Amino acid sequence: MTRKVIKAAPKKTTMKKAIPSDIDTQAGYVRIEDAPLLPPPPSEVGVTGWLYKNIFASMSDFGSVSATLKSVFVAASTLFILYFLITQISGLLDFAIFSAVWSDPEGLKRQACWTVEQGGALPNGWHAACWPFIEAKAKFIFYGAYPSDDLWRVNLTYALGGFMLAWVMIERLPYRKIVGILLLTVYPVMATVLLTGGAFSISTGTIGGATILGLALITIGRLGKAGYVSGAFGDLALVAGVCGWLVILFAAVLAVFAIDFDLEAIDTRDWGGLLITLVVAITGIVASLPLGILLALGRRSEMPVARFLCTVFIEFWRGVPLITVLFMASVMLPLFMPEGVNFDMLLRALIGVTLFSAAYMAEVVRGGLQAIDKGQYEGADAVGLSYWQSMRLIILPQALTHVIPGIVNTFIGLFKDTALVSIVGIFDLLGAAQSTLADAAWSTPVQGLTGYLVVAVIFFVFCFGMSRYSMFMERKLNRSHKS
Amino acid sequence: MAQPQNTAEQSVDQKTIVSMRNVNKWFGQFHVLRDINLSVDKGERIVVCGPSGSGKSTLIRCLNRLEKHQDGDIFVHGIELNNDVKNIDEIRREVGMVFQHFNLFPHLSILENCMLAPIWVRKTPRAEAEEIAMHFLTRVKIPEQASKYPGQLSGGQQQRVAIARALCMQPQLMLFDEPTSALDPEMIKEVLDTMVELADDGMTMICVTHEMGFARRVADRVIFMDEGQIVEQNEPEAFFNNPKSDRTKLFLSQILGH
Numbered sequence: 001m002t003r004k005v006i007k008a009a010p011k012k013t014t015m016k017k018a019i020p021s022d023i024d025t026q027a028g029y030v031r032i033e034d035a036p037l038l039p040p041p042p043s044e045v046g047v048t049g050w051l052y053k054n055i056f057a058s059m060s061d062f063g064s065v066s067a068t069l070k071s072v073f074v075a076a077s078t079l080f081i082l083y084f085l086i087t088q089i090s091g092l093l094d095f096a097i098f099s100a101v102w103s104d105p106e107g108l109k110r111q112a113c114w115t116v117e118q119g120g121a122l123p124n125g126w127h128a129a130c131w132p133f134i135e136a137k138a139k140f141i142f143y144g145a146y147p148s149d150d151l152w153r154v155n156l157t158y159a160l161g162g163f164m165l166a167w168v169m170i171e172r173l174p175y176r177k178i179v180g181i182l183l184l185t186v187y188p189v190m191a192t193v194l195l196t197g198g199a200f201s202i203s204t205g206t207i208g209g210a211t212i213l214g215l216a217l218i219t220i221g222r223l224g225k226a227g228y229v230s231g232a233f234g235d236l237a238l239v240a241g242v243c244g245w246l247v248i249l250f251a252a253v254l255a256v257f258a259i260d261f262d263l264e265a266i267d268t269r270d271w272g273g274l275l276i277t278l279v280v281a282i283t284g285i286v287a288s289l290p291l292g293i294l295l296a297l298g299r300r301s302e303m304p305v306a307r308f309l310c311t312v313f314i315e316f317w318r319g320v321p322l323i324t325v326l327f328m329a330s331v332m333l334p335l336f337m338p339e340g341v342n343f344d345m346l347l348r349a350l351i352g353v354t355l356f357s358a359a360y361m362a363e364v365v366r367g368g369l370q371a372i373d374k375g376q377y378e379g380a381d382a383v384g385l386s387y388w389q390s391m392r393l394i395i396l397p398q399a400l401t402h403v404i405p406g407i408v409n410t411f412i413g414l415f416k417d418t419a420l421v422s423i424v425g426i427f428d429l430l431g432a433a434q435s436t437l438a439d440a441a442w443s444t445p446v447q448g449l450t451g452y453l454v455v456a457v458i459f460f461v462f463c464f465g466m467s468r469y470s471m472f473m474e475r476k477l478n479r480s481h482k483s
Numbered sequence: 484m485a486q487p488q489n490t491a492e493q494s495v496d497q498k499t500i501v502s503m504r505n506v507n508k509w510f511g512q513f514h515v516l517r518d519i520n521l522s523v524d525k526g527e528r529i530v531v532c533g534p535s536g537s538g539k540s541t542l543i544r545c546l547n548r549l550e551k552h553q554d555g556d557i558f559v560h561g562i563e564l565n566n567d568v569k570n571i572d573e574i575r576r577e578v579g580m581v582f583q584h585f586n587l588f589p590h591l592s593i594l595e596n597c598m599l600a601p602i603w604v605r606k607t608p609r610a611e612a613e614e615i616a617m618h619f620l621t622r623v624k625i626p627e628q629a630s631k632y633p634g635q636l637s638g639g640q641q642q643r644v645a646i647a648r649a650l651c652m653q654p655q656l657m658l659f660d661e662p663t664s665a666l667d668p669e670m671i672k673e674v675l676d677t678m679v680e681l682a683d684d685g686m687t688m689i690c691v692t693h694e695m696g697f698a699r700r701v702a703d704r705v706i707f708m709d710e711g712q713i714v715e716q717n718e719p720e721a722f723f724n725n726p727k728s729d730r731t732k733l734f735l736s737q738i739l740g741h
């Protein structure tokens with residue numbers, strides 16, 4: 001601090017030299033009293049300050065002809081945009097709320113939303129949302145053909161997922177890490193069992209075989225750790241040990257899937273609406289991020305084979321439209337399968353969507369990796385961290401923070417692209433809503449508008465939520481490590 | 484742990500910590516290190532100087548495999564530096580490095596920067612790692628900044644953290660690559676003071692630096708490099724007062740001339 005004062009002093013001297021009466025022959029200039037602290041002008045604080053800075057500052061300069069022109073232009077366009085916004089928003093509110101038909105107590109169905117001209121009771125020229133239609137179709141829009149008696153299973157899945165997700169996101173709660181791990185490991189298995197009913201026909205032989213294979217691999221890993229396996233095979237043994245645990249985990253998941261929980265099996269063909277959209281989007285989002293990270297690391301790897309494979313993979317999936325991928329999954333894939341093997345259409349679409357967005361994710365993450373200074377890699381190497389340690393602890397945390405906007409962009413894109421699965425006969429939110437429009441019992445001129453409005457609002461809520469959360473994360477991460 | 488064989492053929496005895504024999508390195512066509520022979524004893528303080536681009540950084544970066552040499556042998560702490568990842572890991576555990584641009588990890592606090600390697604590489608328990616980190620942060624005189632982030636510190640403080648981070652691994656050898664040349668003049672002294680203290684404690688150090696005062700004060704040996712070769716090495720007094728080669732004389736006159 002003191003040093004700063006010494007440095008600053010000569011500057012003041014030169015600035016004030018012009019005032020001759022203040023000059024002390026020895027010191028040049030010495031301030032005897034502190035300059036007073038003055039309150040800020042009204043243009044800096046309060047509501048007027050805000051209004052001035054954000055709105056009027058840009059249109060209050062009339063100093064010259066060009067400045068006047070600019071001010072007038074800004075004022076005019078501000079007024080125009082304001083007018084446009086007010087009319088549009090009031091129109092929307094009127095359509096969705098004020099003029100809308102809210103109830104259909106007499107069970108008139110389409111007639112409840114007809115004007116006099118059309119044979120109903122509403123005034124001619126009426127044009128607004130017909131909510132009883134949505135109310136009648138809500139179950140189909142949200143759950144598709146999922147049996148009504150079993151809707152509790154879907155709701156329970158939502159509630160569990162939402163609860164755990166909220167737990168992970170609220171920072172004051174304890175055990176957030178454990179809940180997060182459960183959310184990524186146990187929850188998907190539970191959700192699968194709850195939604196499908198479980199009790200898949202998996203032979204005990206498969207499960208037993210996987211268990212034995214896993215145990216064997218773990219044993220090899222143990223031997224390697226104890227030093228019984230030498231040289232390059234030692235590393236292979238360690239890899240085998242890790243794979244062994246994965247195989248055991250896989251066997252455990254298979255075993256859970258094989259258990260009969262006495263839930264009615266519900267074919268994925270009966271799933272639909274928001275349920276499908278969420279299943280496809282969330283699986284895609286959760287699986288594509290780690291896959292994308294691995295692909296990005298592989299593409300920047302020093303191993304030519306890994307680099308080549310990852311590059312080919314990424315370029316292939318990026319070069320093919322998602323619609324083509326979905327068509328291939330639904331039409332082409334069965335042709336290559338042996339007769340009788342028929343794996344679930346939804347699963348095929350899920351894999352297609354995941355791989356597709358993993359390729360995009362990989363490029364986003366690669367951008368982040370490229371922004372990391374070479375010194376960070378060297379710093380991590382120099383303290384002795386291994387490749388995976390330095391990636392996990394040093395490089396990825398920084399790289400991913402840099403590209404949060406890009407990652408969330410890909411997530412949002414994926415969420416909206418799920419609407420494409422309706423092309424291969426899976427009734428996602430949009431598909432389900434569209435199919436309700438075919439119901440003649442509700443046929444009115446506003447039927448389509450109302451249905452699409454609901455779909456748009458649901459999509460918007462989810463995407464906007466992701467966007468806001470990402471901005472919150474960005475701010476939080478920036479706060480923690482920038483000065 | 485299989486101890487690498489210390490045969491006479493390697494000419495590595497217990498006292499020697501670094502031994503480079505006929506080391507050559509190329510960047511593509513460019514021959515950066517030419518026939519380097521260098522042996523450093525435990526506890527020795529070496530200063531490496533020379534004109535820009537003469538290969539000083541490359542030389543010390545070869546000692547912990549930040550750069551790969553193509554020809555010749557390098558032994559560090561009795562371990563041969565070759566393509567074996569195990570050897571490289573073992574050497575990096577024993578060799579600390581301080582960079583010109585600090586290379587602290589900006590997303591971790593000062594304390595976490597220092598605890599990271601002991602925890603993950605040495606498998607030190609967390610509490611003990613924290614103790615070690617605070618010990619070395621105290622030694623470089625910034626324990627009170629432990630919870631801050633690198634971006635909130637001045638350059639001199641960051642460089643001292645970088646030194647503490649390297650020391651937390653309790654290395655046998657410290658490499659410094661122009662640790663003061665990215666700093667404002669007023670901060671150079673605090674970093675040099677830290678390095679002098681470290682030298683006085685008996686740490687083996689190889690420093691690339693143009694701080695000739697520091698070289699005179701602590702170095703046991705000054706090495707002058709030009710065009711990828713070691714041109715001259717001598718004790719500091721003799722090196723500065725009575726340089727042998729014309730290239731050294733020219734370099735010294737340029738660097739001390741103003």
Ligand SMILES: Nc1ncnc2c1ncn2[C@@H]1O[C@H](COP(=O)(O)OP(=O)(O)OP(=O)(O)O)[C@@H](O)[C@H]1O
Pocket residue numbers: 510513515533534535536537538539540541542
């Ligand atoms: N990764 C690289 N690829 C190609 N050439 C390189 C690379 N790193 C360094 N060089 C070249 O090798 C030569 C020696 O570089 P080095 O960084 O070792 O010099 P230096 O003596 O440390 O110089 P300075 O005092 O400027 O730091 C320089 O000519 C440099 O251009």
Ligand SMILES: [Mg+2]
Pocket residue numbers: 539540541660661
């Ligand atoms: Mg250098």
